[in-house]
Amino acid sequence: MIEVSHLTKSYGSVTAVDDISFRVEPGEILGFLGPNGAGKTTTMRVLTGYMPATEGRAVVAGFDVFEQPIEAKRRIGYLPETPPLYPEMTVHEYLSFVARIKGVPGGEREQRVNSSMERTRIDDMAGRHCGKLSKGYRQRVGLAQAILHNPEVLILDEPTAGLDPKQIIETRELVKELAGDHTIILSTHILPEVSQTCQRVVIINRGRVVAEDTPDNLTARLRGAETVLLEIDTNGADPAPALSAVDGVTRVTATPGATGLSKTEVETVQGRDLRRDLARAVVTNGWGLLELRSMRMSLEEIFLHLTTEETDEDEGGADLVTATSSAPEAPDA
């Protein structure tokens, strides 16, 4: 339904999006994850035909967005980062205007406007001026605007930004509900959102795709690279050198605590349980082992791993674990 190949977008000398390729299948929800400034908004703007790409192709619903922009735009609903509302119009006026410029036939307009207001639960605000709405309602009017012409593809740039927890849940439910007959790309920097709503995740950082998989697979891929949390009484000595020497340890972060205690996080390679070896290392050094606990990596940590600047290699996430283990001395992010 959406096919992006080798998309590059530069602003002058700055490359915002660098050779991105991905596909979205019909009916799928794709999560677009990345820190601020990673190139999410730029990619979405290129997909919606707001701006042309410097290089590469993007095909939406069978139409190339550069060659046949009008046809492609007819099939896209887009919610930009800031909902594009005219403050002086009422919600109903605004949606009727959007229906006109999106090419909804005159006879269907009123019905489309009403049904999209119902779906986004803003019907009680129909007569209110857009400029007087709260952030949450503005966001929902933006969403209503995007689904108004019943597009095949929905592109939502941070649809839950600025909403309260209840609204966030409602919006996620709505997005899931829409997924059946729409194909959705959704950008966010909120991680639980991705695992809850999306079937597939593309993580991008500094304009490149660093990982692409299902949320479960992403977690599984890194689950082996477990983190072990130790609390050791070292009498003030630094435990890092001794623990790093243990075979299989990739990274040690020691935080000195009070009275000679040290809280230490140890990351290990995939698929090996090093708890015994670590305990032995602590004991042979004559330290007191107060706590030893294995921690799973959450999606949050995977995200940090993939997007934190800790390696010069830009291998595009071909092998996630090597990327992180190649720089054991990197500072903790």
Place this chain on the structure above:
Amino acid sequence: MRNALAIAQREIASYFASPIAYVLIGFFALLFGYFYSAILAFFLRQSLQVGQFGFGGPTTINVNQDLIRPLMINATVILLFVLPMVTMRSYSEEKRSGTIELLLTSPLSDLQIIMGKFLGAMALYSIMLAITLVHIGMLFMYGEPEWLPVATGYLGLLLLGGCFVSVGLLISSMTKNQVVSGMATFAVFLMLWVINWMADTAGPVTQAVLNYLSITEHFDDFSRGVLDTKHIVYYLSFIAFGLFLTAKSVDSERWRG
């Protein structure tokens, strides 16, 4: 065309939803009314002189030549101040608030958006002009002016205003800042206004060029009741060129992001 009309309607509604339309129309009506009274008073004194003495004043005077014509030429001065305020927000406001993203990602061509904005601004301007029909109408009630020069005068005012609006849209499309947009538009209008002041002291070729470029020079014949294709072509091509540059400006903005 339907899409352009949708945008034009939204533009008009937006002018009238804020105080802008009322302030501008009021300002225009006030100044026009003042010019009208002043010129009318002068005209009355002159006609009195002609009636009493038959000499000492101008030998013949008529309503078209000595009242309506100076009134229309003076009305163009008001446009200089009013029209920048009509066009200054058209693109700037959309860029600032982000609504331009809605327009540019909707199935619309750039031309439809530009035409919509142009028609919207022209509609507001036409409403201003329509108010002045009251003043002219009174002259028809109490006198017998010829209607043809009045009609060509209004056509001239519309075309002249169209030129200003197209320049205003172009400048508005280049900045997010309404104040910058308004000031720059005003400066350009003023320049277009006075461009032929240098003509008298320039060489014959420069003189011809400057006079041809001068936006007011072309208005003269309209106010006199002369309909010359040369001037109509000038104004229409000026408008088309302005809108073309606006399209290019919007497009280049896309590429630069």
